[in-house]
Amino acid sequence: MQETKSKKQRYNTCGIPEAGWKDGFCRACGHSTCEVTDDMIIDGRVYQYAEKHNLLYGGKFSPAYIREMLERKRKLRIPKYFCEAIACDGLSFDCLAQFPRNKKLRVCRASKDGTFQIGDLVWRSDDTPGTCDGINFVQNAACLDAEFCDQALQGALFEEP
Numbered sequence: 623m624q625e626t627k628s629k630k631q632r633y634n635t636c637g638i639p640e641a642g643w644k645d646g647f648c649r650a651c652g653h654s655t656c657e658v659t660d661d662m663i664i665d666g667r668v669y670q671y672a673e674k675h676n677l678l679y680g681g682k683f684s685p686a687y688i689r690e691m692l693e694r695k696r697k698l699r700i701p702k703y704f705c706e707a708i709a710c711d712g713l714s715f716d717c718l719a720q721f722p723r724n725k726k727l728r729v730c731r732a733s734k735d736g737t738f739q740i741g742d743l744v745w746r747s748d749d750t751p752g753t754c755d756g757i758n759f760v761q762n763a764a765c766l767d768a769e770f771c772d773q774a775l776q777g778a779l780f781e782e783p
Contacts, residue, residue, distance in 0.1 A: 631666035692741025712779035718771035734777035
């Protein structure tokens with residue numbers, strides 16, 4: 623009888639499948655020995671996606687590096703499973719009033735409604751008379767008007783670039 627659901631293949635952050643580990647250590651590269659801890663294990667399809675889209679740092683999977691690279695690769699449509707793998711626990715803001723002024727931040731977890739995507743660089747300008755308040759997107763020189771910010775911020779997390 624065939625299994626209806628195959629077990630997910632696990633890789634370490636260097637791209638070595640679990641079959642290449644022995645007793646919790648990986649020696650597959652031949653240059654060093656790495657202890658494979660929980661924080662070094664990722665879903666194989668996550669590593670393969672990063673490799674396919676040139677998002678690895680020296681052949682290694684680094685979520686922080688990938689988020690930085692996504693600042694430049696704006697046309698890349700990222701699957702949800704990959705977004706979850708590269709997201710971080712960052713700063714959260716419940717409303718526009720809490721969002722800092724004159725501080726550039728990178729989105730490290732997308733918002734619930736999809737307004738903010740991982741890798742977006744955003745900032746809020748000074749409270750200058752005669753200018754609209756809102757959150758500015760660096761990459762496409764756009765501004766999210768204040769009336770839409772509170773809803774858009776839900777679920778989004780930010781980090782300093």
